[in-house]
Amino acid sequence: MANETVSAAVKSALAGVEIPGGGNLADYGGLSDIIVTSGAIAFAISVAPGMEAAFGPARTAAQAATEQVAEGRKVMVSLTADRAPPSAAKPAATRPPPVQREPVKGIRHILAVGSGKGGVGKSTVSVNLALAFAAEGLKVGILDADLYGPSIPRLLGLEGQPAVREDGIFSPHEAHGLKAVSIGSMLTANQAVVWRGPMATSALRQLLRETDWGGLDLLVVDLPPGTGDIQISLVQQVPLAGAVIVSTPQDLALIDACKAIDMLARTNVPILGLVENMSYFIAPDTGARYDIFGHGGAKAAAAAQNLPFLGEIPLVMSIRETSDAGKPVVASNPGGPEAAAFRAIAASILAEHPDFRP
Numbered sequence: 399m400a401n402e403t404v405s406a407a408v409k410s411a412l413a414g415v416e417i418p419g420g421g422n423l424a425d426y427g428g429l430s431d432i433i434v435t436s437g438a439i440a441f442a443i444s445v446a447p448g449m450e451a452a453f454g455p456a457r458t459a460a461q462a463a464t465e466q467v468a469e470g471r472k473v474m475v476s477l478t479a480d481r482a483p484p485s486a487a488k489p490a491a492t493r494p495p496p497v498q499r500e501p502v503k504g505i506r507h508i509l510a511v512g513s514g515k516g517g518v519g520k521s522t523v524s525v526n527l528a529l530a531f532a533a534e535g536l537k538v539g540i541l542d543a544d545l546y547g548p549s550i551p552r553l554l555g556l557e558g559q560p561a562v563r564e565d566g567i568f569s570p571h572e573a574h575g576l577k578a579v580s581i582g583s584m585l586t587a588n589q590a591v592v593w594r595g596p597m598a599t600s601a602l603r604q605l606l607r608e609t610d611w612g613g614l615d616l617l618v619v620d621l622p623p624g625t626g627d628i629q630i631s632l633v634q635q636v637p638l639a640g641a642v643i644v645s646t647p648q649d650l651a652l653i654d655a656c657k658a659i660d661m662l663a664r665t666n667v668p669i670l671g672l673v674e675n676m677s678y679f680i681a682p683d684t685g686a687r688y689d690i691f692g693h694g695g696a697k698a699a700a701a702a703q704n705l706p707f708l709g710e711i712p713l714v715m716s717i718r719e720t721s722d723a724g725k726p727v728v729a730s731n732p733g734g735p736e737a738a739a740f741r742a743i744a745a746s747i748l749a750e751h752p753d754f755r756p
């Protein structure tokens with residue numbers, strides 16, 4: 399069935415799901431848009447704070463009813479209560495109880511790549527670093543946790559939706575020797591999803607735990623910018639082997655990087671170190687090097703924070719062009735100087751963490 403038809407079928411199926419207080423889910427004001435792609439169906443049910451438990455059976459029934467009409471699509475139903483009740487005394491009191499940090503089946507170590515600021519090259523670094531680890535002989539996967547602006551499908555040239563197994567588990571894409579999962583592969587071009595906090599948390603959990611990773615030494619997680627819901631939910635959900643912080647040399651980026659470091663440090667995530675991206679410019683015509691961005695800022699910031707400095711990546715057209723073409727530079731030109739820069743960073747992480755190796 400076409401996606402629109404399935405969407406209508408889901409809606410009628412939900413009409414048969416009773417909700418607390420009477421009525422059915424299809425008519426319920428807290429039902430989000432129903433997103434249907436050829437591989438997945440997603441929607442959220444938002445309820446008044448404190449009503450999560452009461453709505454639990456409706457969520458389960460909604461999941462089952464939707465699966466009946468899903469024609470093999472993966473169904474993601476999230477239940478959210480994202481406003482604190484007005485009477486709540488302290489925000490801390492309304493926070494959900496801490497989730498047990500449980501390892502993900504089939505993954506030995508999880509490494510997050512973050513920054514405080516957007517656009518500094520986290521995704522570029524995540525992908526190329528993942529490839530550099532793979533070149534060292536590790537089995538590596540990449541998870542695009544940037545639900546708001548997924549870029550891994552473009553960077554790795556992923557096409558189509560991930561396969562979904564009979565039991566509803568995703569089979570990740572495979573690209574350049576990496577296993578890759580991104581919400582971006584499940585959306586059509588220009589389809590924006592407005593994730594509210596708890597919905598993002600539950601989508602992240604599903605991408606992470608309902609994927610057949612098939613035995614990885616290392617999963618690299620590409621985080622969205624900042625220190626928001628997704629970062630917090632990741633550190634609450636899984637034990638992280640560490641985080642790599644990416645910054646450009648500019649002061650503002652470095653200030654934001656320090657905020658990200660601070661947040662991770664407070665949640666006891668080990669910071670593996672800082673990477674300076676767009677560290678210096680190499681002129682494409684002459685090959686001359688220019689330190690136009692105040693190169694060295696991240697190294698100084700790392701020293702000031704007593705953190706390892708992992709290395710610098712130049713600003714070069716080839717990095718942008720290969721990324722745009724879905725052929726990241728470490729895979730497309732493994733012998734080149736750009737690949738060497740990423741491999742040096744991977745090597746320095748592995749020198750500190752030989753346990754990441756198989």
Ligand SMILES: Nc1ncnc2c1ncn2[C@@H]1O[C@H](COP(=O)(O)OP(=O)(O)OP(=O)(O)O)[C@@H](O)[C@H]1O
Binds near residue numbers: 714
């Ligand atoms: N070293 C580099 N040399 C040239 N271009 C780069 C380099 N690093 C990143 N870019 C380019 O800069 C842009 C932003 O990079 P990227 O998407 O990796 O950043 P990000 O931090 O993940 O962004 P966001 O915060 O939006 O997730 C992209 O167009 C990318 O190709």
Ligand SMILES: [Mg+2]
Binds near residue numbers: 520521522544620621
């Ligand atoms: Mg990104």
